[in-house]
């Protein structure tokens with residue numbers, strides 16, 4: 118049974134905050150001569166979130182791409198309740214694929230033995246994407262197509278819907294952006310007709326600019342963010358990179374390994390060439406105290422950027438949307454290893470024909486993707502030395518990732534995976550998957566979720582009883598569920614398994630709502 122909203126007996130929230138006390142049960146482990154001593158710990162904590170969901174603008178870098186135009190079209194269709202016809206009938210808009218908008222949490226069981234569920238979004242006051250007065254999109258693209266033309270080129274949404282969306286989208290044009298062909302594939306150069314120039318910078322900043330280095334780009338991006346916020350009466354903005362995958366930026370001592378190096382490099386003609394456009398957006402967001410999320414695989418969040426964000430207490434997150442093949446991998450590998458089965462060989466092939474695929478056909482950009490896709494099984498494998506222990510060496514499954522550009526299939530990406538595992542008595546088990554799906558229809562709701570979560574996490578605070586309220590860590594590993602290669606604070610293990618990532622986010626929000634964490638013990642059904 119589904120209910121829209123719920124209240125927790127005996128809990129009264131103020132109009133300003135939703136606040137709850139909870140006990141955090143955990144363990145501390147100490148290794149003594151190869152033996153683990155586990156000490157259960159118990160901490161009383163208070164958690165709260167402000168009740169006011171601010172009017173939020175999500176600014177996408179790469180707004181005119183397949184993801185950006187698909188999300189804008191889908192969002193507007195939902196906000197204006199636009200239905201459209203197809204040969205299989207009339208379609209109504211939805212947010213399927215959004216964990217926040219379309220998944221549920223279990224509240225408990227009635228006396229009659231029926232489980233009761235509520236929408237995930239009912240746990241805390243999220244910004245409501247269906248309400249145009251609360252959530253809107255904007256952003257940058259190096260291509261000047263209006264958003265209707267961009268949606269047509271992306272060829273993802275049904276044409277009948279595109280026609281209905283035309284009046285809403287053809288007057289929206291992305292803002293000019295920073296472009297450096299050295300970071301993306303050579304085949305992207307033709308798209309770049311909407312880039313920030315010295316003349317545009319003068320117009321935005323109201324004075325001549327010194328174009329040595331790349332600091333001036335950061336200043337222009339900050340001015341663009343402020344203008345967008347002001348013109349749309351927004352209380353908050355979130356910036357998210359969904360532009361082309363860049364190659365990895367080299368991490369060079371003296372250039373970008375610390376905040377001080379990074380800020381100095383920005384003004385240096387030579388050193389600043391190593392600072393990727395995506396990092397410039399991250400720096401601008403940090404300086405404006407705006408949440409920044411990287412949805413592509415490259416290392417936008419170089420050490421200097423992370424140090425800058427942490428010191429400024431400005432929220433950052435990423436990397437790379439976990440939408441299809443990798444999402445499945447982080448479920449399937451977790452299922453196999455947690456069942457005591459040993460994956461020994463994972464082969465993952467993809468082909469796609471959209472502009473993302475064209476960009477990834479260049480080796481340096483493919484390498485960024487290969488890295489984020491490859492690391493996803495590491496922690497799952499490391500969790501089970503019964504399966505993988507081999508004296509003197511670390512054993513991992515053989516794992517390869519191939520991506521090919523085949524124009525004909527467009528956005529309808531094919532992912533083919535073969536998982537071979539060792540089972541009982543050295544038997545072998547091979548599972549083969551074939552996944553066909555429009556890539557951007559998977560990514561768009563995830564982009565929205567990342568933005569809604571990123572905004573919400575900025576309002577979440579925790580404290581020990583009567584202590585000072587503290588914000589969550591600026592490196593938002595709480596959004597790992599959405600990321601192929603989750604960014605985590607220093608000295609923090611990376612969790613890739615999808616069920617664990619979801620349980621983390623759900624349980625934190627259950628605590629805010631005043632619900633117990635979901636243990637799945639259900640003793641009431643198991644004990645006489």
Ligand code: NAI
Pocket residue numbers: 178179180181182183184185257258259260294295296297301308359360361362363394412413414437438439440441471472473476556557559560
């Ligand atoms: P796309 O190629 O259709 O869109 C990218 C857009 O970025 C283009 O419109 C391009 O003109 C623009 N762009 C390039 N450099 C720019 C810059 N410096 N500033 C502003 N705009 C710039 O690609 P798509 O399919 O929308 O994917 C976007 C990103 O999301 C890619 O990096 C992709 O790897 C990543 N991604 C996509 C997933 C999916 O399922 N669609 C999953 C995981 C990651």
